[in-house]
Amino acid sequence: MKYSKLFGKTSYGDQSGSGMISHQLLTKGGFIRESVAGRYFFLPLGWRVQEKIKAVIKDEMDKAGAQEMISPVLHPLELWKETNRTNTAGFELMQVTDRRGGEFALGGTAEEMFVDVVRKFNLSYKDLPFNIYQFSTKFRDELRARGGLLRVREFVMKDAYSFHTDAEDFKKEYDKMAETYTKIYQRLGLETRVVKADNGYIGGEYCHEFQVEHPEGEGRFFVSEDGSYCAHEDIAEFARDEKNIGETEDEYQVVDAVRGKTMNDGVELHGKPLWQQIKNVMFADEKGNLILAVIRGDLDVNETKLKNLLKAAQLRAAEDNEIYALGSEPGFISPVGMKGKVKIVGDISLRTIKNGYTGANQKNKDALNVNLGRDFDLDLEGDIAMAEAGFLSPDGQSKLEEKRGIEVGNIFQLGYHYSNLMKDANFVDKDGQKKPYYMGCYGIGLGRTLATIVEKHHDEKGIIWPENIAPYQVHLIDINENEKAQMIYQTLIEAGVEVLWDDRSENAGRKFNDSDLLGLPIRLVVSKKTGDQIEWKKRSETQAELINLDQVLERLKQ
């Protein structure tokens, strides 16, 4: 390709707006261009890279026995209603109506569609298991796009769906996919961590995210120092350290407490540690039911864990007037006397303290020596606390470290979630009986992966593409040696080398800078200085050397 004819130029003056280096480099280099917020053009250079990423993913998926196909982008809305995901994922589901009033969802993920096509075939156990996948544009009506390609409203995703007779058979595929993903990311030059995470609106019981560590990543997760435990903040467990659980229970009392509404105000007034305070947070679920979350004062409520424990679809913080309506007071809520009025959910950390202190459900009154079991009971007890750096790992053997990362892919156990919700999602088993499919799904966002590669492979001058996904292998530059370059270009093309020749009559400096920005693996220079030779330099190295054309061809063959 001649650079003078390549659509999409370098543009140094452009400001991408985003602080993410990948966004800046990809925009400056002419790989991508924003259309509107969260929607991008992939220009010829960017598209070539994405296609190469796609090829790597396809190669590994096919090796793992998965089969590529394609589903319509517009999904009949009835399918989403069948699984109730118009409610659980409705906030980011794009919808369109055709001229006959037919309602469709612009697919953001395609579980329903794949179940729907499979159930059309009335399969038997002999057909199982199988894994079918597609590369297609996904739509997410994100409230806010950010970080260039890292969070967008429209992107190409590889999504795979596997169908099994039972959990045991599924687990083999799940492990195989985890292995396949690890290989894919290795080939793409990304080091990933497999992080246990929450299934969210996708459904199912467990899943793992593939996270690339990055200080500005959106995902926060915890890893134990000994490396044995790794989980997303949504679900990260930790051992509660024992506080004063051995103490004897003192007499419950209510005292005057003229103070502000914060936890710290309570600590200062009573002169007792934060962990001895009992924290009460009022939530409301999607039906408007109020839930009182009770937890040790030094911990925070993890809404995802709470939501999962309650099996609630949505949670929000309760409003002040809802708290007044209960006969309580914001800032002075207490679980004592709340039984029957709200659902009281307690964290297991309440079992590590005695003689706690908290509000007394009226303004400027606090309760002292509050004890679980004696002064109040729980309707539900479980793990609803947010892990933090330095907390004990679940086995109590080491401490948790906090990490941030970019989620480049994920694998989900779906179990019977979809096959139970959707009619006739059954196969005929050996015994002649119809049984629901046991399922899994597996996604990789291509644009996000591309951006993550740039985040990990660049220097102050530009991108440094790994060889197997670089848009071209060779960047040929001539400094007033057009004829010589023409001959080399022709020879390389004939040898099947992917070469980008900067044939513009630009100054040398401009060409070198553009070359560094674009980041192709090999740079070849011909000029007066190189004489009959050609300068060979790798983008990832600083040393250049002079060799002849035969040697260039020889090296490129390797």
Next chain:
RNA sequence: CGGAGUAUAGCGCAGAUGGUAGCGCGCAGCGUUCGGGACGCUGAGGCCAUCGGUUCGAGUCCGAUUACUCCGACCA
């Protein structure tokens, strides 16, 4: 959806107190250059986001709308 801001040439910006638009980069032509973002001369390019007011006259004042950016909330 809350809070803050922006909208003038492809991009980045300037245009006190109202008088029909300018700079830098980029782009085009010619010439001189050429190993790290070259220089000179010439030139093209704008319904000043949209709609509606005030005014003899609006990029500028007022109102509404839309889009975008940032911070929240939400989320592969």
